[in-house]
Amino acid sequence: MTDNITTNPSDLANKQKWDRAAATFDFMAGEGAEKRWRPNKRKLFSRMGEGNILFMALGTGLDIECFPPNRSLQAIDISAEMMKYAKPRIAQYSGEIQTKVMDVHNMPFPENHFDQVFTSCTFCSVPRPAEGLKAILKVLKPGGELLMFEHTGSRYFPFNLMLNIMTPLTAKIGPDMNRPTVESVRRAGFEIIEVENIYLDVVKTIRAQKPLD
DSSP states (O other): OOOBOOOOHHHHHHHHHHHHHHHHHHHHHTTTHHHHHHHHHHHHHTTOOSSOEEEEOOTTSGGGGGSOTTOEEEEEESOHHHHHHHHHHHHHOSSEEEEEEBOGGGOOOOTTOEEEEEEESOTTTOSSHHHHHHHHHHHEEEEEEEEEEEEOOOSSTTHHHHHHHHHHHHHHHSOOSOOOHHHHHHHTTOEEEEEEEEETTTEEEEEEEOOOO
């Protein structure tokens, strides 16, 4: 793994937050939310093709068991501590997963390199989501796909109020709860193909594409 973290204060604070969370992350997330959303993640990740694939924010590797077998992909995460806990899951996977400690804002991949980029509850935690999404757009090939499993803010009362109240607290130890991720994807320059709401309009999958021209 190669460290590629910027010196931006928000990025460094984000790295430190997830380094601290690494030891207890599986206990906090592995039994509840991960089991609940596993069928939906498998459905989305089944779209992994045979080309160049990037998986964002691998974390402790809980998503790996939802990957289709025998794929070859690159995976990044801002936290080296989280990646340490992913090693046994990576070793058990039937395909190949190359990992790098890397910040989405500072990816050294060539332009127009990846056929697909996958995220899983990632853009609730990226400090500068607009810049992060533009960085993904840059490394995707024209016509390449962005496929996201995300929790976002809500348009509906009282959920929008609840999420706005919770976010200042949750952001200190984990994710923001009120991000307008679909609109952020569109503003970054992607064409939205499909948005599927899984739980209300809060948990959803997003399929988007880099324009061909």
